[in-house]
Amino acid sequence: MDINDDVEAMQSRTRTELGEPFIEKTWINDEEPSKEKSRGKESIAYVFISTLAVVVGSYELGSCVAYSAPVQSAISKDLELSVAEFSLFGSLLNVGAVIGAITSGHMADQCGRKGAMRISAVICSAGWVAIYFSKGALLLSIGRLFTGCGIGVLSFVLPIYIAEIASKELRGGLATLTQLMFVIGIASTLILGTVVTWQTLALTCILPCLVLLLGLLFIPESPRWLAKAGHQKEFIDALRRFRGDDADISHEAAEIQENLQSLTCMPKVGLLDLFDRRYLHVVTIGVGLMFLQQFGGVNGIGLYASEIFVSAGFTSGKLEVVAFGCIQVPMTALCAVLMDNCGRKPLLLVSATGTFVGCFLTGTSFILKSHGIGQGWVPILVLAGMLIYIGSFSIGMGAIPWVMMSEILPINVKGAAGSLVNLVNWLSAWAVSYSFNFLMQWSPSGTFYVYSGFCAVAVLYVIKVVPETKGKTLEEIQASLNSA
Known part of the structure; x- marks a missing residue:
């Protein structure tokens, strides 16, 4: 059996799993194509909504990066920090991000894309709570390190998740929303930091984490990760939700499975x-x-x-x-x-x-x-x-x-x-x-x-x-x- 026979068999199995007969669809009027077009729009809307649910994590990333700029003088005065101590506070974000970067790939593979985002949101939230309750340099620095760890994971997982749920026609534009929300997060934090205290600003920076955790409850896991993890039914269900209830996903599902099967032969x-x-x-x-x-x-x-x-x-x-x-x-x-x-x-x-x-x-x-x-x-x-x-x-x-x-x-x-x-x-x-x-x-x-x-x-x-x-x-x- 050659590769074409393998693909055809896989398509047949996928359609069988979906409960669809292995037949080609033919139309004699314009009624069904118009329905398919409508359903396509519905699936695009679902992918877009799922993307919006997670790109709030990029807003959080921008907030973390921008936080130190508008609060430097206030934190230094209230906590009696030296220039060296505040400089350490600022630089620990990148140190934490390096730690998060080292663990991000393994975390995304083992816990799933959604699981990694949940963990990073919790870590970031813990960091902001520590900053809010800080009475000195130690707890302040620990909080900054935690927020860095969280965004180190988020900066990797977010574009991966979006790329894996979006169709090829939408993938680039949707993935760019992460950068758009990042710069919006920077701008918003810089502006808000001029009118509220540094403690209040820290509390507002927890809000994107809470929104992300809430949004993750209502969107599916990445279909490609589900297929890789061996969750076949969940893989088909997730792909169906992202492509539309009546879309023919057999070819895409077979392509994903074929690619994964070729990778399983590798060490x-x-x-x-x-x-x-x-x-x-x-x-x-x-x-x-x-x-x-x-x-x-x-x-x-x-x-x-x-x-x-x-x-x-x-x-x-x-x-x-x-x-x-x-x-x-x-x-x-x-x-x-x-x-x-x-x-x-x-x-x-x-x-x-x-x-x-x-x-x-x-x-x-x-x-x-x-x-x-x-x-x-x-x-x-x-x-x-x-x-x-x-x-x-x-x-x-x-x-x-x-x-x-x-x-x-x-x-x-x-x-x-x-x-x-x-x-x-x-x-x-x-x-x-x-x-x-x-x-x-x-x-x-x-x-x-x-x-x-x-x-x-x-x-x-x-x-x-x-x-x-x-x-x-x-x-x-x-x-x-x-x-x-």
């Missing part, structure tokens, strides 16, 4: 196995994108944007920081709209090119300032460079590496490889944010030229290494990468 994959030739290509794509995403400077530039604007000649930089933060929301929304129309690779190229232009313009502006040339234009040029940079980042490099990670990693290595890719991202984020002030003391222009160099490498990397995944099922992506 269990550990971290060192990822450097095997069969996995090295996809791991290189994921690690490379995450490395270049961060070393383009986004964490340093974003965290210290106000200081950059003050260095350029602005009085306080507050209005400029508001513009810097607000532009991310519409540009990320535009990314969500364009991703499944234009494709991942074109948006990455536009984004990486734009970040190069933004960094190069900002670096050149600081050179003009250091030589006393065009002093009146320097602040305007820096603002323009910064807005070009963050707008370009938001339209591609911000979201697409996470989307592609969820698409290109085979399900049998998503645990180990996902942990590695997630770890690289958070370690790179820590390295960039930690080194930024030292680089600026060395040379403001040199700092941005270094970042522009990484952005230029990102352009070449996308051209040479990164594949296009638009319009393909996850199984089709695996087949194309294996044949490359």
Whole structure:
């Protein structure tokens, strides 16, 4: 029996499990196609609602990242923290995220996508409670570490879950909603932090965790994880719910099962196995994108944007920081709209090119300032460079590496490889944010030229290494990468 016979038999078995006769459907009028179109819309709505139920976790991620910025002076005063103690408090988020990243893949494999999200939401909530009741640096730091662990897991599991429930036509746009909610979470926390106490702000940051826990009660587990875990009936039921009650899911179900059966012949994959030739290509794509995403400077530039604007000649930089933060929301929304129309690779190229232009313009502006040339234009040029940079980042490099990670990693290595890719991202984020002030003391222009160099490498990397995944099922992506 050849592979076509296997697929046909599997389709027959799947339809039998669904209680459907193994016959081809033919229509003699337009009545049934119109019903199928309506049912398609209903299934799209269900996938969209399920996505909304989990992307609140990305809002939580943004809240965690932004929390320290508006509360620094208040926490330092109320708890009598030294600069070193508050700096430790801020940096522990990335430390916790690294711990979460290391465990995220194994947790998602063993507990399921929903189980991993539940655990991370509970961990984050515990962290915020600890921060709320803090009377000194110790409990405050423990709380920050816990929130970091929680978002380290969430940042991996969320795009994986969305990619595994969405159809190939919707996957890119829906996955980009994670980045959109992330920047909305940042903006909301920054604004709210200016009008409430740091304790109250900590309580508000628990709300997304509670909403996530509630939403997880009403949505199915990832069908692909259910199939991998051997829960056949639940797999069929979940896939049916995501595709519509009367949709013919036999081909997709058979494709998923066939792909999983081929993977069961492979040995269990550990971290060192990822450097095997069969996995090295996809791991290189994921690690490379995450490395270049961060070393383009986004964490340093974003965290210290106000200081950059003050260095350029602005009085306080507050209005400029508001513009810097607000532009991310519409540009990320535009990314969500364009991703499944234009494709991942074109948006990455536009984004990486734009970040190069933004960094190069900002670096050149600081050179003009250091030589006393065009002093009146320097602040305007820096603002323009910064807005070009963050707008370009938001339209591609911000979201697409996470989307592609969820698409290109085979399900049998998503645990180990996902942990590695997630770890690289958070370690790179820590390295960039930690080194930024030292680089600026060395040379403001040199700092941005270094970042522009990484952005230029990102352009070449996308051209040479990164594949296009638009319009393909996850199984089709695996087949194309294996044949490359």
